[in-house]
Amino acid sequence: MKHLQTAIHEIETAAELEKIISENENVMVCCGRMGPMCIPVYDVMEELEEERENVKFYSMAFDAHEAAIIRNAPECRGFMGLPFTMYYKGGNVAQATTSIQNRQMITTILDEKF
Protein backbone atom coordinates (compact mmCIF):
# COMPACT_ATOMS: atom_id res chain seq x y z
CA MET A 1 0.00 0.00 0.00
CA LYS A 2 1.37 3.40 -0.96
CA HIS A 3 1.50 6.17 1.64
CA LEU A 4 3.36 9.03 -0.05
CA GLN A 5 1.64 11.39 -2.47
CA THR A 6 4.63 12.20 -4.67
CA ALA A 7 5.59 11.59 -8.27
CA ILE A 8 8.57 9.53 -7.09
CA HIS A 9 8.09 5.77 -7.26
CA GLU A 10 7.43 4.45 -3.75
CA ILE A 11 9.19 1.29 -2.66
CA GLU A 12 6.85 -0.85 -0.57
CA THR A 13 8.97 -3.77 0.59
CA ALA A 14 12.50 -4.47 1.75
CA ALA A 15 12.77 -7.11 -0.97
CA GLU A 16 11.90 -4.52 -3.61
CA LEU A 17 14.58 -2.20 -2.25
CA GLU A 18 17.17 -5.00 -2.28
CA LYS A 19 16.24 -5.83 -5.88
CA ILE A 20 16.45 -2.19 -6.99
CA ILE A 21 19.89 -1.57 -5.47
CA SER A 22 21.21 -4.83 -6.84
CA GLU A 23 20.03 -4.02 -10.37
CA ASN A 24 20.97 -0.32 -10.49
CA GLU A 25 24.39 1.23 -9.98
CA ASN A 26 23.22 4.54 -8.47
CA VAL A 27 20.10 4.76 -6.32
CA MET A 28 18.75 7.49 -4.05
CA VAL A 29 15.95 6.61 -1.61
CA CYS A 30 14.19 9.19 0.55
CA CYS A 31 12.51 7.52 3.52
CA GLY A 32 10.05 9.93 5.10
CA ARG A 33 6.53 11.13 5.65
CA MET A 34 4.43 13.83 4.00
CA GLY A 35 5.79 16.60 6.22
CA PRO A 36 7.58 19.91 5.80
CA MET A 37 11.05 18.41 6.21
CA CYS A 38 10.45 15.59 3.70
CA ILE A 39 8.38 17.24 0.93
CA PRO A 40 11.19 19.57 -0.21
CA VAL A 41 13.45 16.54 -0.68
CA TYR A 42 10.81 14.75 -2.79
CA ASP A 43 10.42 17.96 -4.85
CA VAL A 44 14.15 18.05 -5.58
CA MET A 45 14.12 14.37 -6.48
CA GLU A 46 11.23 14.89 -8.91
CA GLU A 47 13.26 17.52 -10.72
CA LEU A 48 16.51 15.58 -10.64
CA GLU A 49 14.74 12.52 -12.01
CA GLU A 50 14.27 14.47 -15.26
CA GLU A 51 17.85 15.70 -15.28
CA ARG A 52 19.95 12.73 -14.14
CA GLU A 53 19.55 9.53 -16.10
CA ASN A 54 22.39 7.82 -14.26
CA VAL A 55 20.50 7.82 -10.94
CA LYS A 56 17.29 6.04 -9.94
CA PHE A 57 15.11 7.96 -7.49
CA TYR A 58 12.72 6.31 -5.02
CA SER A 59 10.76 7.10 -1.88
CA MET A 60 9.78 4.84 1.01
CA ALA A 61 7.23 5.50 3.76
CA PHE A 62 9.07 5.87 7.05
CA ASP A 63 6.24 4.34 9.08
CA ALA A 64 5.86 1.28 6.87
CA HIS A 65 6.91 -1.92 8.63
CA GLU A 66 9.23 -2.81 5.75
CA ALA A 67 11.07 0.51 6.03
CA ALA A 68 12.88 -0.95 9.03
CA ILE A 69 15.57 -1.86 6.50
CA ILE A 70 16.38 1.87 6.37
CA ARG A 71 15.27 2.92 9.86
CA ASN A 72 17.59 0.36 11.44
CA ALA A 73 20.47 0.64 8.99
CA PRO A 74 23.80 1.12 10.78
CA GLU A 75 24.42 4.21 8.66
CA CYS A 76 21.31 5.80 10.22
CA ARG A 77 22.39 5.25 13.83
CA GLY A 78 21.84 8.45 15.77
CA PHE A 79 19.54 9.96 13.15
CA MET A 80 16.72 11.93 14.81
CA GLY A 81 15.30 13.96 11.95
CA LEU A 82 13.16 13.05 8.96
CA PRO A 83 13.70 12.18 6.23
CA PHE A 84 16.40 9.50 6.28
CA THR A 85 17.94 9.65 2.79
CA MET A 86 20.07 6.82 1.48
CA TYR A 87 22.45 6.88 -1.47
CA TYR A 88 23.36 3.40 -2.77
CA LYS A 89 26.30 2.76 -5.08
CA GLY A 90 26.70 -0.74 -6.49
CA GLY A 91 24.34 -2.16 -3.89
CA ASN A 92 26.12 -0.58 -0.92
CA VAL A 93 25.34 2.52 1.13
CA ALA A 94 27.56 5.30 -0.17
CA GLN A 95 26.04 8.04 2.00
CA ALA A 96 23.15 8.57 4.40
CA THR A 97 21.70 11.90 5.54
CA THR A 98 19.15 12.98 8.12
CA SER A 99 16.63 15.85 8.06
CA ILE A 100 15.88 18.27 5.25
CA GLN A 101 18.41 18.72 2.45
CA ASN A 102 18.31 21.36 -0.26
CA ARG A 103 19.04 20.86 -3.94
CA GLN A 104 22.66 21.92 -3.62
CA MET A 105 23.31 19.48 -0.75
CA ILE A 106 21.75 16.63 -2.72
CA THR A 107 23.50 17.37 -5.99
CA THR A 108 26.83 17.68 -4.16
CA ILE A 109 26.38 14.14 -2.82
CA LEU A 110 25.24 12.84 -6.21
CA ASP A 111 28.28 14.41 -7.88
CA GLU A 112 30.71 13.14 -5.28
CA LYS A 113 29.36 9.63 -4.74
CA PHE A 114 27.93 8.76 -8.14
Place this chain on the structure above:
Amino acid sequence: MEEKFDLMIIGAGAAGLTSGIYGSRAKLKTVILNEGAIGGQMVLTEEVANYPGVESTKGYMLANTMKLQAKNFGCKIKSNIKIEEYDISGELKTVKLEDGRIFQADAVILTPGGRPRTLNLPGEDRFKGTGISFCATCDGDFFTGREVIVVGGGNSALEEAVALTNFATKVTIVHQFDQFQAFEHAVKEAKNNPKIHFIMESELREFIGEEGLKKVMMEHLPTGKITEMNTDGVFIFVGYLPNTEILADFISLNESKEIIVDSDMKTNIPGVFAAGDCIAKKYRQVTTAVADGTIAALSAAEFLRN
Protein backbone atom coordinates in the same frame (compact mmCIF):
# COMPACT_ATOMS: atom_id res chain seq x y z
CA MET B 1 21.78 29.00 -20.11
CA GLU B 2 18.79 31.33 -20.49
CA GLU B 3 15.10 30.42 -20.54
CA LYS B 4 12.48 32.97 -21.56
CA PHE B 5 8.89 32.97 -20.25
CA ASP B 6 5.89 35.30 -20.41
CA LEU B 7 5.35 35.19 -16.67
CA MET B 8 7.81 34.37 -13.91
CA ILE B 9 6.55 33.74 -10.39
CA ILE B 10 8.93 33.82 -7.45
CA GLY B 11 7.69 31.45 -4.74
CA ALA B 12 5.38 28.43 -4.63
CA GLY B 13 3.17 28.96 -1.61
CA ALA B 14 -0.59 29.32 -1.93
CA ALA B 15 -0.27 32.69 -3.70
CA GLY B 16 2.46 31.58 -6.10
CA LEU B 17 0.78 28.30 -7.03
CA THR B 18 -2.51 30.11 -7.62
CA SER B 19 -0.77 32.63 -9.86
CA GLY B 20 0.79 29.67 -11.66
CA ILE B 21 -2.62 28.07 -12.20
CA TYR B 22 -4.18 31.28 -13.52
CA GLY B 23 -1.16 32.31 -15.57
CA SER B 24 -0.68 28.99 -17.32
CA ARG B 25 -4.42 28.54 -17.83
CA ALA B 26 -4.42 31.93 -19.57
CA LYS B 27 -1.91 30.33 -21.97
CA LEU B 28 0.96 32.40 -20.67
CA LYS B 29 4.27 30.56 -20.72
CA THR B 30 4.71 30.46 -16.97
CA VAL B 31 7.48 29.36 -14.61
CA ILE B 32 7.56 29.29 -10.82
CA LEU B 33 10.97 29.61 -9.16
CA ASN B 34 10.81 28.45 -5.58
CA GLU B 35 13.51 28.63 -2.92
CA GLY B 36 11.74 26.60 -0.22
CA ALA B 37 9.20 23.82 0.01
CA ILE B 38 6.38 23.82 -2.54
CA GLY B 39 3.31 24.87 -0.59
CA GLY B 40 5.11 27.26 1.74
CA GLN B 41 3.40 27.76 5.08
CA MET B 42 0.51 25.51 3.97
CA VAL B 43 2.78 22.49 4.27
CA LEU B 44 3.36 23.28 7.94
CA THR B 45 -0.36 23.19 8.67
CA GLU B 46 -1.51 19.81 9.95
CA GLU B 47 -5.19 20.38 9.25
CA VAL B 48 -6.90 22.94 7.04
CA ALA B 49 -10.55 23.00 8.04
CA ASN B 50 -11.62 26.46 6.85
CA TYR B 51 -10.78 26.37 3.15
CA PRO B 52 -14.16 26.84 1.43
CA GLY B 53 -15.30 23.87 -0.60
CA VAL B 54 -12.98 21.45 1.19
CA GLU B 55 -14.42 20.10 4.43
CA SER B 56 -11.06 19.21 5.96
CA THR B 57 -7.68 18.36 4.50
CA LYS B 58 -3.98 18.25 5.31
CA GLY B 59 -1.94 21.31 4.39
CA TYR B 60 0.46 19.28 2.26
CA MET B 61 -2.41 17.69 0.36
CA LEU B 62 -3.91 21.05 -0.52
CA ALA B 63 -0.45 22.23 -1.62
CA ASN B 64 0.08 19.07 -3.66
CA THR B 65 -3.27 19.52 -5.43
CA MET B 66 -2.46 23.16 -6.26
CA LYS B 67 0.94 22.06 -7.58
CA LEU B 68 -0.65 19.38 -9.79
CA GLN B 69 -3.26 21.87 -11.07
CA ALA B 70 -0.51 24.34 -12.04
CA LYS B 71 1.59 21.64 -13.71
CA ASN B 72 -1.40 20.23 -15.57
CA PHE B 73 -2.03 23.65 -17.10
CA GLY B 74 1.57 23.68 -18.30
CA CYS B 75 3.26 25.71 -15.57
CA LYS B 76 6.93 24.82 -15.03
CA ILE B 77 8.06 24.64 -11.41
CA LYS B 78 11.70 24.86 -10.35
CA SER B 79 11.99 24.31 -6.62
CA ASN B 80 14.76 24.34 -4.04
CA ILE B 81 16.73 26.81 -6.08
CA LYS B 82 18.70 29.76 -4.75
CA ILE B 83 18.21 33.14 -6.40
CA GLU B 84 21.44 35.08 -6.58
CA GLU B 85 20.45 38.20 -8.48
CA TYR B 86 17.34 40.11 -9.58
CA ASP B 87 17.23 42.51 -12.52
CA ILE B 88 13.52 43.21 -12.84
CA SER B 89 13.36 46.99 -13.13
CA GLY B 90 13.50 47.06 -16.95
CA GLU B 91 11.10 45.71 -19.57
CA LEU B 92 12.76 42.30 -19.67
CA LYS B 93 12.84 40.83 -16.17
CA THR B 94 15.86 38.64 -15.40
CA VAL B 95 16.60 36.38 -12.45
CA LYS B 96 19.93 34.63 -12.04
CA LEU B 97 20.25 31.51 -9.92
CA GLU B 98 23.20 30.51 -7.80
CA ASP B 99 23.87 27.54 -10.10
CA GLY B 100 24.23 29.87 -13.09
CA ARG B 101 20.85 29.32 -14.71
CA ILE B 102 19.11 32.47 -15.96
CA PHE B 103 15.33 32.95 -16.26
CA GLN B 104 13.70 35.84 -18.11
CA ALA B 105 10.11 37.02 -18.46
CA ASP B 106 8.01 40.01 -19.46
CA ALA B 107 6.17 40.09 -16.14
CA VAL B 108 6.99 38.93 -12.62
CA ILE B 109 4.84 38.06 -9.62
CA LEU B 110 6.68 38.09 -6.30
CA THR B 111 5.31 35.59 -3.78
CA PRO B 112 8.45 34.78 -1.80
CA GLY B 113 6.65 34.10 1.51
CA GLY B 114 8.80 33.62 4.59
CA ARG B 115 11.27 31.16 6.10
CA PRO B 116 11.89 29.75 9.57
CA ARG B 117 14.29 31.90 11.54
CA THR B 118 17.37 30.07 12.86
CA LEU B 119 19.53 30.97 15.84
CA ASN B 120 22.86 31.05 13.94
CA LEU B 121 24.72 29.53 16.88
CA PRO B 122 27.82 27.33 16.93
CA GLY B 123 26.81 23.69 16.39
CA GLU B 124 23.38 24.47 14.93
CA ASP B 125 24.13 23.12 11.46
CA ARG B 126 26.19 20.22 12.77
CA PHE B 127 23.43 18.77 14.95
CA LYS B 128 20.52 19.35 12.55
CA GLY B 129 18.83 15.96 12.42
CA THR B 130 20.89 14.52 15.29
CA GLY B 131 19.33 16.54 18.09
CA ILE B 132 18.20 19.83 16.58
CA SER B 133 14.83 20.00 14.84
CA PHE B 134 12.47 22.60 13.45
CA CYS B 135 9.38 20.36 13.29
CA ALA B 136 7.80 18.63 16.29
CA THR B 137 5.24 16.86 14.12
CA CYS B 138 8.02 15.39 11.98
CA ASP B 139 10.59 14.45 14.59
CA GLY B 140 8.78 14.37 17.94
CA ASP B 141 8.64 10.58 18.14
CA PHE B 142 12.44 10.30 18.00
CA PHE B 143 12.46 11.92 21.43
CA THR B 144 10.09 9.51 23.16
CA GLY B 145 11.13 9.15 26.79
CA ARG B 146 13.74 11.91 26.49
CA GLU B 147 14.15 15.48 27.68
CA VAL B 148 14.02 18.31 25.17
CA ILE B 149 14.28 22.07 24.98
CA VAL B 150 11.93 24.28 22.95
CA VAL B 151 13.27 27.70 21.99
CA GLY B 152 10.75 30.48 21.41
CA GLY B 153 7.80 32.28 22.93
CA GLY B 154 5.25 32.58 20.15
CA ASN B 155 2.23 30.44 19.30
CA SER B 156 4.26 27.89 17.34
CA ALA B 157 6.74 27.38 20.19
CA LEU B 158 4.09 26.87 22.85
CA GLU B 159 1.79 24.72 20.73
CA GLU B 160 4.68 22.54 19.58
CA ALA B 161 5.93 22.25 23.18
CA VAL B 162 2.54 20.90 24.21
CA ALA B 163 2.61 18.48 21.26
CA LEU B 164 6.08 17.29 22.29
CA THR B 165 4.80 16.26 25.73
CA ASN B 166 3.15 13.32 23.95
CA PHE B 167 6.65 11.96 23.46
CA ALA B 168 9.17 13.62 25.78
CA THR B 169 9.29 13.17 29.55
CA LYS B 170 10.22 16.80 30.09
CA VAL B 171 9.98 19.85 27.83
CA THR B 172 11.82 23.02 28.84
CA ILE B 173 10.80 26.20 27.07
CA VAL B 174 13.63 28.74 26.83
CA HIS B 175 12.50 32.26 25.99
CA GLN B 176 14.44 35.50 25.76
CA PHE B 177 11.77 37.73 27.34
CA ASP B 178 10.01 37.68 30.70
CA GLN B 179 6.65 36.99 29.07
CA PHE B 180 5.34 35.14 26.04
CA GLN B 181 4.12 36.62 22.75
CA ALA B 182 1.72 33.71 22.15
CA PHE B 183 -2.04 33.95 22.52
CA GLU B 184 -3.28 33.63 26.08
CA HIS B 185 -4.95 30.26 25.49
CA ALA B 186 -1.68 28.80 24.18
CA VAL B 187 0.25 30.12 27.19
CA LYS B 188 -2.37 28.76 29.57
CA GLU B 189 -2.31 25.32 27.97
CA ALA B 190 1.49 25.17 28.22
CA LYS B 191 1.53 26.40 31.83
CA ASN B 192 -1.09 23.83 32.83
CA ASN B 193 0.97 20.98 31.39
CA PRO B 194 3.01 19.34 34.18
CA LYS B 195 5.69 18.14 31.76
CA ILE B 196 6.51 21.68 30.62
CA HIS B 197 9.05 23.83 32.47
CA PHE B 198 10.09 27.40 31.72
CA ILE B 199 13.39 29.26 31.65
CA MET B 200 12.70 32.93 30.96
CA GLU B 201 14.96 35.82 29.97
CA SER B 202 17.55 33.38 28.64
CA GLU B 203 19.10 32.54 25.30
CA LEU B 204 21.06 29.55 24.02
CA ARG B 205 24.66 30.30 23.12
CA GLU B 206 26.11 27.01 21.83
CA PHE B 207 25.18 23.43 20.94
CA ILE B 208 27.63 20.76 22.17
CA GLY B 209 27.90 17.02 21.53
CA GLU B 210 29.75 14.31 19.66
CA GLU B 211 27.75 12.14 17.27
CA GLY B 212 24.57 13.75 18.55
CA LEU B 213 23.60 16.75 20.62
CA LYS B 214 24.38 16.33 24.34
CA LYS B 215 24.08 19.74 25.93
CA VAL B 216 23.61 23.45 25.38
CA MET B 217 25.23 26.55 26.83
CA MET B 218 22.68 29.10 27.96
CA GLU B 219 22.93 32.72 29.05
CA HIS B 220 20.63 34.32 31.62
CA LEU B 221 20.28 37.73 30.01
CA PRO B 222 19.76 39.99 33.08
CA THR B 223 22.86 38.61 34.85
CA GLY B 224 24.97 37.42 31.91
CA LYS B 225 25.54 34.14 33.76
CA ILE B 226 26.33 31.19 31.47
CA THR B 227 25.11 27.75 32.48
CA GLU B 228 25.35 24.31 30.94
CA MET B 229 22.25 22.18 30.44
CA ASN B 230 22.15 18.54 29.34
CA THR B 231 19.48 17.75 26.75
CA ASP B 232 18.57 15.14 24.18
CA GLY B 233 17.12 17.57 21.71
CA VAL B 234 16.33 21.18 20.89
CA PHE B 235 13.32 22.32 18.86
CA ILE B 236 13.64 25.82 17.46
CA PHE B 237 10.53 27.93 16.80
CA VAL B 238 11.63 31.54 16.72
CA GLY B 239 9.40 32.89 14.00
CA TYR B 240 9.56 33.53 10.29
CA LEU B 241 11.41 36.09 8.22
CA PRO B 242 9.80 37.60 5.10
CA ASN B 243 11.96 36.68 2.12
CA THR B 244 12.19 40.24 0.89
CA GLU B 245 15.72 41.34 1.85
CA ILE B 246 17.09 40.75 -1.62
CA LEU B 247 14.26 42.87 -3.09
CA ALA B 248 14.77 45.89 -0.85
CA ASP B 249 17.00 47.79 -3.27
CA PHE B 250 14.33 48.16 -5.94
CA ILE B 251 10.90 47.18 -4.54
CA SER B 252 9.05 49.53 -2.18
CA LEU B 253 8.74 47.92 1.25
CA ASN B 254 7.12 49.20 4.40
CA GLU B 255 8.92 49.34 7.74
CA SER B 256 8.03 45.69 8.41
CA LYS B 257 9.82 44.75 5.16
CA GLU B 258 6.50 43.88 3.50
CA ILE B 259 5.97 44.70 -0.18
CA ILE B 260 3.66 47.64 -0.83
CA VAL B 261 1.04 46.88 -3.54
CA ASP B 262 -2.14 48.48 -4.82
CA SER B 263 -5.50 46.72 -5.13
CA ASP B 264 -4.36 45.11 -8.41
CA MET B 265 -1.24 43.74 -6.65
CA LYS B 266 0.99 46.12 -8.62
CA THR B 267 4.28 47.11 -7.04
CA ASN B 268 6.23 50.30 -7.76
CA ILE B 269 7.81 48.66 -10.85
CA PRO B 270 5.76 48.25 -14.07
CA GLY B 271 5.25 44.57 -14.83
CA VAL B 272 6.14 43.48 -11.30
CA PHE B 273 3.33 42.29 -9.05
CA ALA B 274 3.32 40.77 -5.55
CA ALA B 275 0.98 38.52 -3.60
CA GLY B 276 0.66 36.42 -0.46
CA ASP B 277 2.31 36.73 2.94
CA CYS B 278 5.05 39.05 1.64
CA ILE B 279 2.72 41.99 0.96
CA ALA B 280 1.55 44.63 3.41
CA LYS B 281 -1.84 43.47 4.65
CA LYS B 282 -3.69 42.62 7.83
CA TYR B 283 -4.91 39.04 7.39
CA ARG B 284 -2.69 36.14 6.37
CA GLN B 285 -4.69 33.04 5.49
CA VAL B 286 -4.52 30.46 2.70
CA THR B 287 -7.72 31.99 1.34
CA THR B 288 -6.30 35.52 1.26
CA ALA B 289 -3.10 34.28 -0.38
CA VAL B 290 -5.14 32.48 -3.04
CA ALA B 291 -7.15 35.67 -3.66
CA ASP B 292 -3.97 37.76 -3.91
CA GLY B 293 -2.42 35.26 -6.30
CA THR B 294 -5.49 35.28 -8.51
CA ILE B 295 -5.57 39.07 -8.73
CA ALA B 296 -1.83 39.27 -9.38
CA ALA B 297 -2.03 36.75 -12.24
CA LEU B 298 -5.01 38.46 -13.86
CA SER B 299 -3.30 41.83 -13.53
CA ALA B 300 -0.11 40.40 -15.02
CA ALA B 301 -2.08 38.93 -17.93
CA GLU B 302 -3.68 42.30 -18.56
CA PHE B 303 -0.28 44.00 -18.39
CA LEU B 304 1.11 41.53 -20.94
CA ARG B 305 -1.87 42.02 -23.30
CA ASN B 306 -1.36 45.78 -23.25
